[in-house]
Amino acid sequence: xxxxxxxxxxxxxxxxxxxxxxxxxxxxxxxxxxxxxxxxxxxxxxxxxxxxxxxxxxxxxxxxxxxxxxxxxxxxxxxxxxxxxxxxxxxxxxxxxxxxxxxxxxxxxxxxxxxxxxxxxxxxxxxxxxxx
Amino acid sequence: xxxxxxxxxxxxxxxxxxxxxxxxxxxxxxxxxxxxxxxxxxxxxxxxxxxxxxxxxxxxxxxxxxxxxxxxxxxxxxxxxxxxxxxxxxxxxxxxxxxxxxxxxxxxxxxxxxxxxxxxxxxxxxxxxxxxxxxxxxxxxxxxxxxxxxxxxxxxxxxxxxxxxxxxxxxxxxxxxxxxxxxxxxxxxxxxxxxxxxxxxxxxxxxxxxxxxxxxxxxxxxxxxxxxxxxxxxxxxxxxxxxxxxxxxxxxxxxxxxxxxxxxxxxxxxxxxxxxxxxxxxxxxxxxxxxxxxxxxxxxxxxxxxxxxxxxxxxxxxxxxxxxxxxxxxxxxxxxxxxxxxxxxxxxxxxxxxxxxxxxxxxxxxxxxxxxxxxxxxxxxxxxxxxxxxxxxxxxxxxx
Amino acid sequence: xxxxxxxxxxxxxxxxxxxxxxxxxxxxxxxxxxxxxxxxxxxxxxxxxxxxxxxxxxxxxxxxxxxxxxxxxxxxxxxxxxxxxxxxxxxxxxxxxxxxxxxxxxxxxxxxxxxxxxxxxxxxxxxxxxxxxxxxxxxxxxxxxxxxxxxxxxxxxxxxxxxxxxxxxxxxxxxxxxxxxxxxxxxxxxxxxxxxxxxxxxxxxxxxxxxxxxxxx
Numbered sequence: 001x002x003x004x005x006x007x008x009x010x011x012x013x014x015x016x017x018x019x020x021x022x023x024x025x026x027x028x029x030x031x032x033x034x035x036x037x038x039x040x041x042x043x044x045x046x047x048x049x050x051x052x053x054x055x056x057x058x059x060x061x062x063x064x065x066x067x068x069x070x071x072x073x074x075x076x077x078x079x080x081x082x083x084x085x086x087x088x089x090x091x092x093x094x095x096x097x098x099x100x101x102x103x104x105x106x107x108x109x110x111x112x113x114x115x116x117x118x119x120x121x122x123x124x125x126x127x128x129x130x131x132x
Numbered sequence: 133x134x135x136x137x138x139x140x141x142x143x144x145x146x147x148x149x150x151x152x153x154x155x156x157x158x159x160x161x162x163x164x165x166x167x168x169x170x171x172x173x174x175x176x177x178x179x180x181x182x183x184x185x186x187x188x189x190x191x192x193x194x195x196x197x198x199x200x201x202x203x204x205x206x207x208x209x210x211x212x213x214x215x216x217x218x219x220x221x222x223x224x225x226x227x228x229x230x231x232x233x234x235x236x237x238x239x240x241x242x243x244x245x246x247x248x249x250x251x252x253x254x255x256x257x258x259x260x261x262x263x264x265x266x267x268x269x270x271x272x273x274x275x276x277x278x279x280x281x282x283x284x285x286x287x288x289x290x291x292x293x294x295x296x297x298x299x300x301x302x303x304x305x306x307x308x309x310x311x312x313x314x315x316x317x318x319x320x321x322x323x324x325x326x327x328x329x330x331x332x333x334x335x336x337x338x339x340x341x342x343x344x345x346x347x348x349x350x351x352x353x354x355x356x357x358x359x360x361x362x363x364x365x366x367x368x369x370x371x372x373x374x375x376x377x378x379x380x381x382x383x384x385x386x387x388x389x390x391x392x393x394x395x396x397x398x399x400x401x402x403x404x405x406x407x408x409x410x411x412x413x414x415x416x417x418x419x420x421x422x423x424x425x426x427x428x429x430x431x432x433x434x435x436x437x438x439x440x441x442x443x444x445x446x447x448x449x450x451x452x453x454x455x456x457x458x459x460x461x462x463x464x465x466x467x468x469x470x471x472x473x474x475x476x477x478x479x480x481x482x483x484x485x486x487x488x489x490x491x492x493x494x495x496x497x498x499x500x501x502x503x504x505x506x507x508x509x510x511x512x513x514x515x516x517x518x519x520x521x522x523x524x525x526x527x528x529x530x531x532x
Numbered sequence: 533x534x535x536x537x538x539x540x541x542x543x544x545x546x547x548x549x550x551x552x553x554x555x556x557x558x559x560x561x562x563x564x565x566x567x568x569x570x571x572x573x574x575x576x577x578x579x580x581x582x583x584x585x586x587x588x589x590x591x592x593x594x595x596x597x598x599x600x601x602x603x604x605x606x607x608x609x610x611x612x613x614x615x616x617x618x619x620x621x622x623x624x625x626x627x628x629x630x631x632x633x634x635x636x637x638x639x640x641x642x643x644x645x646x647x648x649x650x651x652x653x654x655x656x657x658x659x660x661x662x663x664x665x666x667x668x669x670x671x672x673x674x675x676x677x678x679x680x681x682x683x684x685x686x687x688x689x690x691x692x693x694x695x696x697x698x699x700x701x702x703x704x705x706x707x708x709x710x711x712x713x714x715x716x717x718x719x720x721x722x723x724x725x726x727x728x729x730x731x732x733x734x735x736x737x738x739x740x741x742x743x744x745x746x747x748x749x
Contacts, residue, residue, distance in 0.1 A: 094252075095475070096475075102473075102476050105473045106473075109468045113468075140639075147625060432623055433637055434584070434608070435611060436637040436689070437608050437613070439604050439605050439608040441604070523584065524585070526585065528619045528620075528623070529575070
């Protein structure tokens with residue numbers, strides 16, 4: 001129960017950070033023209049909502065095998081957090097734009113945190129499954 | 133170490149879970165603080181040194197009203213454009229007391245194109261230049277002529293060319309890293325300007341009227357002859373070309389920044405030392421509490437035939453594992469903040485900031501982990517040795 | 533086997549001596565009980581004789597060697613193989629089972645394998661009637677059960693001299709008798725046993741009784 005709560009809370013918190021990073025905390029470039037970073041911000045909000053939703057579902061699941069599946073899903077979702085700014089939708093090309101200086105580093109940090117948390121969870125759940 | 137011993141050590145660490153967690157948290161904080169402080173200070177100093185090497189001119193003349201833009205450009209390489217007529221160059225050339233003079237012209241994409249264009253373009257005169265040349269990392273023998281380009285360190289040119297306005301330009305050399313937006317700039321000979329502008333217009337790039345003009349300059353860099361006063365040269369320039377320029381003193385700029393750097397690193401050091409001392413005090417208190425709570429256990433093990441040396445080894449090993457976990461986690465957390473956000477830190481402080489490369493980071497992390505080990509060892513060894521030296525019966529008796 | 537000569541001990545310089553020029557000899561195979569009021573120095577005497585509390589004066593000769601002149605390694609070797617000590621308090625590590633508590637302390641010596649130590653411990657636990665508690669945790673055991681487990685822990689080194697401080701204090705008379713009977717049997721097998729106790733039942737088992745105030749001062 002304790003582990004389930006801790007990891008669920010961690011996933012929800014990280015999901016919220018993913019949503020807040022491009023919008024509030026380290027906002028993308030402000031401009032009348034909708035640039036690449038604007039669309040990236042929107043896409044990343046969607047991924048953040050997914051991470052939060054998976055975290056909430058995780059909390060209510062008692063079965064370790066299913067929770068392991070969600071942890072694996074969170075692990076791969078962390079890759080999406082970076083895929084959008086780096087490859088799929090992109091950011092402004094110039095290196096001193098806000099999206100490159102602030103938003104991208106924030107997304108890198110949050111996705112690394114998600115990787116670490118999901119890997120730790122996968123380790124504990126897999127160990128638990130093995131012993132059963 | 134066999135599996136049984138490892139399990140036993142982990143069990144012993146868990147048995148004092150709360151205090152060991154406090155110890156771990158303290159070590160994590162200490163590591164975060166040491167790593168962040170070290171990386172930020174080192175990067176600021178590196179950026180300053182780098183800037184000092186870059187700012188090789190005594191005077192920089194820029195169009196009137198452009199002084200602040202020019203200073204920002206020198207400091208952090210932020211993009212700006214400002215122009216005056218290139219006829220001023222010949223007049224400046226003939227002023228007495230000048231040993232070297234060269235000019236540059238900047239072409240910046242407007243904000244609407246910041247998404248599609250990744251470079252700022254600088255036109256310079258290779259024959260008179262003394263500002264760009266020292267900064268070129270790889271030698272080029274042929275000389276910069278025609279459409280040849282030198283690129284900033286962040287620009288990749290895998291096939292030896294770079295595409296600008298739909299056309300490929302051959303890359304002959306690369307600039308060393310500055311840690312500013314100059315790393316994403318490209319340098320053309322002044323000869324190439326007209327051709328490039330024409331190409332840009334044909335491809336539909338938006339250019340201002342100033343940018344379209346062929347006879348404009350952005351800045352004139354001057355080195356003053358020895359024995360001549362800088363102020364005299366400036367006065368003569370005013371007389372020669374009128375009051376149409378501002379003066380930037382690159383070397384003075386560096387000096388004033390150096391003063392700011394001393395203040396910033398001074399503040400960082402004061403905070404680090406105060407916080408560090410506080411954390412070390414916490415370490416001492418926690419170690420004292422942990423060892424006090426383990427007196428009975430240590431005494432019993434001695435009664436059962438453990439030597440003092442073995443017990444010290446066991447306790448030091450447990451401490452070492454906690455320290456390793458804590459310092460590694462702390463350094464990771466610290467690195468997660470200062471490395472990706474390096475550019476942001478520099479821009480916020482308005483200082484040049486040259487972050488460590490991969491090997492520099494690894495070396496810094498290794499150094500911090502070693503330092504934390506030493507600090508934690510010194511903060512615990514007295515208590516460990518004291519506890520193992522207590523007469524076993526006295527320790528057992530106190531627990532009764 | 534063990535001879536203590538002119539042992540004196542006080543805990544602080546200003547206080548009176550707890551032990552004052554005491555002399556005692558324990559031979560092989562003897563079961564000796566030290567009796568006296570609380571604060572008379574029974575536990576202190578046992579600790580000095582066990583080599584875990586250095587006296588202010590005097591020497592404790594065990595098999596011809598002064599325990600307090602030995603190096604730390606040699607003294608540890610004596611404790612690991614020759615002298616077993618059962619303290620008054622029942623201290624066990626809370627997140628280890630009883631069996632793990634007993635065996636763990638001896639694993640590092642590498643003189644015996646874990647299997648050998650486990651087998652031996654289980655055998656002693658059976659002898660003392662608590663074999664079914666081997667996989668329980670300390671908080672699940674009663675005082676009497678913990679005391680028996682502590683005795684097994686001291687016995688694991690097969691000591692030639694077993695010293696037990698108040699082994700039956702706070703226990704019911706039945707449990708007390710089980711323990712004293714076992715200790716008596718251990719002495720009869722050629723080893724020496726020294727206990728400190730208030731329990732008068734020990735007179736039925738001990739070869740000789742020492743009244744610490746009357747006999748040793």
